[in-house]
Amino acid sequence: MTANQFSCEGIELSLFRYPKQQESNLQAWDAADEHLIKHMLDTEQKSVNTAIINDSFGALQCGLSAIDASWPLCVETDAKTSLLGAELNLEANQLVSDNIQRFHSRELLPDDLSLVLMKLPKNLSYFAHQLQRLSQVLPAGTQVLIAAKAKTINKSILSLIEKNLGSAQASLTWKKTRVITCIADGNKRQLPQAVNWPVDELSLNISNLSNVFAANKLDIGARIMLDNLPEGEFNTVIDLGCGNGILGLRAGQLYPQASIHFVDDSEMAVASSRHNWQLNGFSAEKAQFHWDDCLTHLEPELVADLVLCNPPFHQGEAITDHIAWQMFVDARKRLAPGGMLQVVGNRHLAYHVKLKRLFNNCKTVASNGKFVILQAIK
Numbered sequence: 208m209t210a211n212q213f214s215c216e217g218i219e220l221s222l223f224r225y226p227k228q229q230e231s232n233l234q235a236w237d238a239a240d241e242h243l244i245k246h247m248l249d250t251e252q253k254s255v256n257t258a259i260i261n262d263s264f265g266a267l268q269c270g271l272s273a274i275d276a277s278w279p280l281c282v283e284t285d286a287k288t289s290l291l292g293a294e295l296n297l298e299a300n301q302l303v304s305d306n307i308q309r310f311h312s313r314e315l316l317p318d319d320l321s322l323v324l325m326k327l328p329k330n331l332s333y334f335a336h337q338l339q340r341l342s343q344v345l346p347a348g349t350q351v352l353i354a355a356k357a358k359t360i361n362k363s364i365l366s367l368i369e370k371n372l373g374s375a376q377a378s379l380t381w382k383k384t385r386v387i388t389c390i391a392d393g394n395k396r397q398l399p400q401a402v403n404w405p406v407d408e409l410s411l412n413i414s415n416l417s418n419v420f421a422a423n424k425l426d427i428g429a430r431i432m433l434d435n436l437p438e439g440e441f442n443t444v445i446d447l448g449c450g451n452g453i454l455g456l457r458a459g460q461l462y463p464q465a466s467i468h469f470v471d472d473s474e475m476a477v478a479s480s481r482h483n484w485q486l487n488g489f490s491a492e493k494a495q496f497h498w499d500d501c502l503t504h505l506e507p508e509l510v511a512d513l514v515l516c517n518p519p520f521h522q523g524e525a526i527t528d529h530i531a532w533q534m535f536v537d538a539r540k541r542l543a544p545g546g547m548l549q550v551v552g553n554r555h556l557a558y559h560v561k562l563k564r565l566f567n568n569c570k571t572v573a574s575n576g577k578f579v580i581l582q583a584i585k
């Protein structure tokens with residue numbers, strides 16, 4: 208069996224991570240996905256109106272569509288890469304997606320759901336938020352199945368589910384995973400407020416939705432980047448992997464004539480950046496906000512003279528540098544000749560090797576024990 212061949216209880220699929228060309232043999236699904244699909248088959252679950260939440264690259268959407276091509280699915284995701292990955296995998300398996308309605312992580316889900324399948328996310332504040340969102344639409348008695356590695360399921364996870372949605376009971380372990388069955392109690396919970404904190408030294412206020420990086424304080428990498436932003440006249444700046452938008456906000460202060468483009472894979476990050484731009488009194492015409500995988504779908508004519516980037520070094524649970532690489536490649540494509548990419552990274556990630564390979568130059572402009580700030584010119 209290859210790393211792309213999913214095989215579970217007679218369901219055979221070819222599943223790829225997104226983007227497809229990754230130098231890794233990581234799988235696009237895990238045993239918790241298999242456990243949920245096995246549970247659907249063992250219980251002879253009928254194809255009722257079903258929500259799927261946190262389906263990394265579409266294994267659950269493909270699995271249920273393979274069981275019944277007309278299974279009505281409402282899919283919720285915060286990650287653009289997960290949406291694109293699922294579409295790619297449905298197509299790769301000749302599964303039509305006419306049965307699928309898509310929602311991002313802030314859209315109200317429909318109120319006629321009969322079943323919910325969920326993967327437990329790493330970020331538990333986000334998980335609580337997702338349960339609260341479900342509590343607003345699920346009738347009492349609706350079954351919510353939450354799958355995860357057995358070692359991550361404990362009493363406090365079960366209490367968190369009970370507090371935010373309804374009673375919860377974990378299954379026996381299968382392939383080191385368990386499925387929690389929650390029964391919605393029909394009581395609507397309030398949605399959480401964004402977390403707000405000031406960056407006093409820059410006179411900025413930051414507001415973070417639950418799935419946004421740097422939940423309640425400035426990231427230390429971002430701080431050293433902020434202390435070392437380049438001087439110059441920049442007209443078009445991209446904050447690539449913007450999170451709450453802190454780098455782009457500072458660019459808005461330093462280069463008031465510039466248009467700033469905020470880009471992130473997380474829809475909540477894009478929403479927080481947009482909110483923070485307004486919150487800090489910047490002019491609406493000077494910023495654009497893009498929910499995208501790196502710079503893949505930005506308008507072709509967009510050319511930048513500065514890209515700021517604090518790249519991620521993991522995708523979901525997997526530690527990987529392929530996103531950083533794709534960010535650098537995309538930044539180079541978008542820069543005008545003479546344009547600059549400025550990156551902050553953990554010293555041990557050795558981003559200078561990648562930048563030299565791509566740009567044929569790379570200057571270290573600042574460093575401390577842990578982080579380096581690198582500049583490459585196109």
Ligand SMILES: C[S@@+](CC[C@H](N)C(=O)[O-])C[C@H]1O[C@@H](n2cnc3c(N)ncnc32)[C@H](O)[C@@H]1O
Pocket residue numbers: 288420421426428429447448449450451452453454470471472473476499500501502517518519530
């Ligand atoms: C280390 S955080 C930096 C956030 C913010 N710029 C800061 O400095 O605090 C990396 C950001 O990259 C985003 N990201 C991850 N994969 C991405 C992708 N494929 N395309 C765009 N953004 C991505 C994450 O959602 C996260 O917000």
